Amino acid sequence: MTDLTDLGVAAIRDGVRAGTFSAREVAEGFIANVSKAKALNAFLVETPDHALAAADAADAARAAGETLKPLAGVPIGMKDLFCTKGVPTTAASLILEGFVPPYESTVSANLWDAGAGMLGKLNMDQFAMGSSNETSAFGNVISPWRRSDGGNAPLAPGGSSGGSSTAVAARLCPAATGTDTGGSIRQPAAFTGISGIKPTYGRCSRWGTIAFASSLDQAGPMARDVRDCAILLEAMSGFDAKDATSLDLPVPAWEAGLSGDLNGKRIGIPKEYRVDNMPAEIDALWQQGIDWLKDAGAEIVEVSLPHTKYALPAYYIIAPAEASSNLARYDGVRYGLRDLPEGAGLQDMYAATRADGFGDEVKRRIMIGTYVLSAGFYDAYFTQASKVRTLIARDFEQAWAKCDLLLTPTAPSSAFALGEKSADPIAMYLNDVFTVPSSLAGLPAMSVPGGLDGAGLPLGLQIIGKPLDEQGVLNAGLALEQRAGFTARAEAWW
């Protein structure tokens, strides 16, 4: 019998519907995988009861002859940035240790309404700040992948959704939620050989998702393949009156609209994404991707996004600025950590609580953000960065006159070893160079696995689309997937 944990979302859904296997069997299979994978440190909280309850509900509904919900019988992992009612939620930070939300985030509520169950809360970079999952207060997540050259160095699963990428790649769950502020879905997906999509800003409600940088944060799915991403994204998306930036638009039937036929589509290749020192293998994969899309019927055009080089600096001003304000609420007064030294006053309590509760990377970004918003620096940094953001968005708008979608590499390297870049924030930030521009412009973008590098590690290709054109992005992703034939998976060593 097939191992049910080798199945993705669509296969599980269809199998449960057809009665090929029960939802409980599926849940139990993944629960067993989770419990055996402590070495990966992907889960902060395990919630087998949640997954089993949803599975039993699916089985009961089937037994009663009811129409099954879209995700009936599908257990998933939830990034710990989503508040889950009654389940500890920390954003992988000590400052929220012990916090149990009395409410359910809109995205998770949408998923439960669609019949999904939760296997647990997934580790991540603290407050989603990081590209390697090394900033979690609860330990690194280890990528299931190892270099094929015999080097056994533990590798980064990417970040900030590193628990999500590892959990999906290691078959601990068929799919997981991620959030993407500057690449936090796409880069970890690329590092672990899975797919992930960040939808148009506003598709997924931010209500109940712990904020990092509000104008950039978007939730999205991470899964084995493009179809699974489409299924999950349909369930996660939708207008929410509780989020003033939510898009009041119907959710398209993305799964039904999937087609790898790109006839009539023009794919832009932005010349500014050919950065210095990019590994030849990534350049080669990019060219391979171009050929695949041509093969799928697309026309390839070169485009220019002239302000690309300013995107990363602008992002590392805007995101920390918003974060410095968003994270002010963690003050020890109402929830989470409170550090009240003997005889301390209010200011002392703030200082002690925040000094102990936040990790170094969070503190670094709070300080950067505070600095760029300060009197005397605001115009030079924040105003300037906001202007750059407008110019980046305009670059894309002008590109859309020439093409429908853009193809780029997802990240400038394959997974690096844990510890390799953690001492050098700038080197770490450079990981986001290809993902940040589309985040600044609020565009839908996805990463799909394209192949392996010389060390046997996955590399991803990124598709960027026009606002609201998730369908175009998914279809191009599917075309790549069909041609890449990516079947490599990490050997279980954990």
Added chain:
Amino acid sequence: MTDTKYTIRGETGDWEVVVGLEVHAQVTSNAKLFSGAATAFGAEPNTQVSLVDAAMPGMLPVPNRECIRQAVRTGMAIDAQINRWSRFDRKNYFYADLPQGYQISQLYHPIVGEGAIDISLDDKNPDAAGKRIGVERIHVEQDAGKLMHDQHPTRSYVDLNRSGVALMEIVSKPDMASPAEAGAYLRKLRSILRYVGSCDGNMEEGSMRADVNVSVRKAGDELGTRTETKNVNSVRFVMAVVEQEAKRQIDVLESGGRIVQETRLYDPDRNETRSMRSKEDAHDYRYFPDPDLLPLELDDAFLEECRASLPELPDTKRRRYEALGITPYAAAVMTAEVEAARWFDALLDTGVAPVAAANWTTSELFGALNRTGRDIENSPVSPDQAAELLGLIADGTLSGTLAKQVFEIMLETGQGAAEIVEERGLKQTSDTGEIERVIAEVMAANEDKVADYRGGKDKLFGFFVGQTMKAMGGKANPGVVNDVLKKMLG
């Protein structure tokens, strides 16, 4: 307006005072600015707090349309520029009454731009003693919570009921030059807000409070350095702050000191202001656009609805009353408070004669309300009941004296005027036969006085009128009594 400018005499000469007010007015709305929590005053602590107000992780603000509407209507009422595009900014600082660690406000792009408020320094002649005070802007922002330091020896308590309640900050230009002008401005602003219904103007409950900016200068000099006295909560205190702060500044300057730009507090018990913090330790608020909120864009339909829903405003109403022949004073008195104006409009709607109605309302009704300590909302006499009484005066059924008596009975019993007249026989008589009979009796009883009158003592006429009225229990028509007396006394 009097030409004598308000100045304060110092040792080195006369000083002018320059005043600007920043008024925080709580927007009348059932829900807070960015959350659905209720806003009722006086609720148990922390019972009107949503997850958003408590700044729980992942919670988001959503603008309350009604609060925006009230701010726009207020702007329209002071003839201000309404900004179709405005934006919310975060003002960042840490304090226990501010759960988010920032206040959502509007620094860079307020919803309302420049406008003006006309004040009057002379109730008797409002138009002649007017002055136009510029309004710089109105923006909407969140209120903070409330800290209580007196509940426990070592702890402070925080009540978040007020956290997130919508405020309008109405910023005047430094156009006021005396305590009286500052007082008149605040009263007029309060009146307008209450007409519009955008703020209940209740200063005791903190629905309206003012930050008072004061500086002094010699005539013709540049503006002096100003101080800002925070959270002053009555018209009287605002006027006192202007006076005390100006005097203090003059003392400092004349003894060779310098005014520091600082925030001060007013102590009503000592009638003095005290330094709270100077500009040096002022916060850097790190304002920036709130990324949780999209810019506010107002469309034509919304603006049209706001405009259409504006009531007649105090100045327009006053001029309308004046055009009906009502004295400027009475018109000003009746339009100062929206409830009185509404009551009087209802009275006018019954078709009574405006001038008589105004005179009766300002003297009789207001007098009675004053005497009994009631406000017009709780007036024991409705506009319809007043119209009935005025009708009986107009058609001669009641004399002025009788009308007063009937009104007293109305106040006591709540009965209608006609019913009282009927039941108690208080009707005025114009029956000449009856009047002639009584006059004859009065003349018979006072033969000496009749002789004196006929001998040229004209002044005794009043005596006969009084005697006749008294004998008839005040019910005789005074005009008829006069005519008959003249005839009979010859």
